[in-house]
Amino acid sequence: MNNRDQLIDLMITHKLERRDVAQLVHVPIDTVHHWLLPMEAHGRVEIPDMAIELLNLKLERRSQLPLT
Numbered sequence: 001m002n003n004r005d006q007l008i009d010l011m012i013t014h015k016l017e018r019r020d021v022a023q024l025v026h027v028p029i030d031t032v033h034h035w036l037l038p039m040e041a042h043g044r045v046e047i048p049d050m051a052i053e054l055l056n057l058k059l060e061r062r063s064q065l066p067l068t
Contacts (some may be wrong), residue, residue, distance in 0.1 A: 005049035007035060007055070014059055024058050027049045 001009075011021065018036070022029040035051075037044040 003049065003052050004035060004039070007047055010052075010055060020030050021055065025054050027051070044062065 007021070010016065016024075017061075018032045019029055022032045031045065034043055034045040035047045
């Protein structure tokens with residue numbers, strides 16, 4: 001599975017909007033828009049591995065926090 005597909009799966013599973021992803025990995029929302037463009041689209045940017053890893057770590061940590 002490529003990073004774009006992983007990002008889409010994470011967004012669906014964790015009910016994340018593009019702005020949520022941008023905030024979690026500290027990038028402008030336009031960057032997330034470019035990551036999610038179809039593979040053949042002009043202006044598409046490959047999602048760095050570190051962004052997927054950071055998002056996974058933050059979502060895992062978030063799920064371990066007690067509900068208040």
